[in-house]
Amino acid sequence: MNVFADIRALVIEALETLAASGTLPGGLAYDNVAVEPPRDAGHGDMATNAAMVLAKPAGMKPRDIADALAPLLSGDDRISDASVAGPGFLNMRLADRVWQNVVRGVLTNPGYGRSDAGQGRKVNVEYVSANPTGPLHVGHTRGAVFGDALASLLDYAGYEVTREYYINDGGAQVDVLARSVYLRYLEAHGQEVAFEDGTYPGEYLKDVGQALKDKVGDQFVDKGEQYWLEEVREFATEAMITMIREDLAAIGVEMDVFYSEKSLYGTGQIEAAIADLESKDLIYRGTLEPPKGKVPEDWEPREQMLFRSTAHGDDVDRPIQKSDGSWTYFAPDIAYHYDKISRGYDALIDVFGADHGGYVKRMKAAVSALSDGKVPVDIKLCQLVRLFKDGAPFKMSKRAGTFITLRDVVNEVGADVTRFTMLTRKNDAPLDFDFAKAVEQSKDNPVFYVQYAHARVQSVLRKAEIDVSDAALADADLGKLDHEAELDLARKIAEWPRLVEIASRTNEPHRIAFYLYDLAGVFHSLWNRGNDEPSLRFLQEGDEATSRAKIALARATAVVIAQGLGILGVTPADEMR
Structure with missing residues (x-):
């Protein structure tokens, strides 16, 4: 059930009637015709841009199209008024029963809001993909939450989604990890060690060093790298991936695929991807221009194998193989995406x-x-997270050695609060994470505000002395929901399916968090008005029929909140303490 889609279908039908009568020319494309809430709620419930987008291809004035369209729309019993404003804007007010039926639609359709917009198309969402050299830090947390919520959103909107983690285990950083673990291994044998040459000093490697000792005993002690580097690298990488899996589990993230960069080397996959580009005349040997700005002192032009990326929208062509024959970092990334495409x-x-x-x-x-x-x-970029407490920069214990971990954040405020807070800004905007505000019980804390709305509904359901099953509530006389404040809440509930489609089309899960906050605000406003106007309270003593209708509205609100929180990976609260 999507009221906006239904009214858009009505608008298209009316336009086709006008075309059939000769008022509009035939063959017009209606793809850009939209129905959406007007910017000013005082103008009506919905507005359509039909007259504005069809004027030019129809060779008519927008106002003339709108004047012809309005009477046809008004003739439908779902439209109480259709009026033309300005040069051709067409505003519509819907009959109360439309909004009342939205409540019934939520209660009779467990999948209310779910969409088939994705039509089963296969989407791969790669996220986190941190180097396997330590626990996830607070920056990874934002990417993990964003990527996971986006994957859930796309699944909700009808896509077939794969969640994937790309393990960057093919570069020099895993050798540094191995050397760092070796130092902890020596330490476990009672030796004094010094972390030099960029090795990782984090205490999280102490357990790994001890585990290595437990496995191999003293066979690597005081031995050269040639005797232990490869084995320790594999051991350390596996230990880090296990740690990363546990970190992700702490925030409620479970991947479908862990893909190893190392698996691309020596298997012909990089070569196959480059050969594909070469077959399209996109690989050549050439010399790049020096970097813009200050040229490094050691810069010297040298011939390399280059990808003609400018043929596909890039600013400059990109090197994929160094002059010594080794691959650049870009080459395995090309091969990895080639593999995704082949899947x-x-x-x-x-x-x-x-x-x-x-x-x-x-x-x-x-x-x-x-x-x-x-x-x-x-490609979605997640900007930095700045940590605060009571408005001041906040520093936590750095067990990791150089950064604040995901576990630090989750242990401080919990997984649900962490996830919701990470989605209160668009991904490409910096995020200030204030630990005090994140657990504050006030309207200024969106996590609490949304959870409180759900908990209030659960409280109503517990106190009700009537059958409050969804089936019973759906049979209520919803015509009793005739106060403007109640209809406003139903209108906001009606926006949910449209919001899901927009958010999934733009790959923007933060829209879900914003919508839930707005929905909670409309609900809380109605609740608070009930304190002054008893007739607006959800429980009407001695009037079972009215109570059932009002409880149905509250329950529909909770259903949508739970659906939205589910997309965000947050557990709805049944009570607040």
Whole structure:
């Protein structure tokens, strides 16, 4: 049930009637005709841009189209008024029964708000993908929550979604990890060690060093790297992935696929991806221009193997093989996305940290080239998270050695609060995470505000002395919901299916959090008005029929809140303490 889609269908039907009568020319495309809430609620419940977008192709004035359209819309019993404003804006007010029926629709449809917009298309969402060198930090937390909520949103909107983690275990950083674990291994044998040459000093590696000692005893003590590096690297990487899985579980994230970068080397996969580009005349040997700005002192032009990424929208061509024959960091990334495309995905989404901004164009160019422009890739950058407590920068224990971990944040405020708070800003905007505000019980804390609305509904259901099953509530006389404040709440509930489709189309799960906050605000407003106007209270003593209708409205609110929180990965609260 989607009221906005239903009214849009009515508008299209009216336009086709006008075309059949000769008022409008035939063959017009209606793809850009929209029905949405007006910016000013005082103008009506819905507005359509039909007259404005069809004026030019129809060769008519917008006002003339709107004047012809309005009477046809008014003739439908769902429309109480259709009026033309300005040069051709068409505003509509809907009959009360439309909003009342929304409540019934929520209670009779467990999947209210779910969409088939995705039509089963396969989407791969890659997120987190942190180097396997330590526990996840607060920056990874935002990417993990955003990516997971986006994946849930797309699933809710009818896509077939794969959640994927790309393990960056093919570069030099895993050798540094192995050396760091080796130092902790020596430490476990009672030796004094010093963390130099960029090795990782985090205490989290103490347990790994001890575990290595338990496994191999003293066979690596005082031995050269050639005797232990490969084995320790594999041991350490597996230990870090186990730690990362546990970190993700603490925030409620479970991946479908963990894909190893290392698996691309020595298997011909990188070579196959480059060969595909070469077959399209997109690989050549050439010399790049020096970097813009200050040229490094050691800069010297040298011939390299280059990807002609400018042919697919990039600013410059990109090196994929160094002059010594080794691959650049970009080459395995090309091969990895080539593999994704070969797995049959209809669309790819990469969630990167803010420091990967320079990677966006080259990766989009690569996917465009590899898929012949058939597989779109959307790259979402998550900006930094700044931690505060009571408005001041907040520093926590740094067990990791150099950063604040995901576990630190979750242990401080809990997984639900962490997840919701991470989605209170758009992904590309910096986020200030204030621990005190995140647990504050006030309207200024969106987590509490939304959870409190759900808990209030649960309180009503517990206190009601009538059958409050969804089936019983759906049979209520919803015509008793005739106060404007009650209809406003029903109107806000009606926006949910449309909001889901917009958020999934734009890959913006923060819209869900914003909507839930607004919905909670309308609900709390109605609740508070009931303190002064007893007739607006959800429980009407001695009037079972009216109580049932009002409880139905409250229950419908809770259903939508629970659905939205489910997308965000947050557990709805049944009571607040």
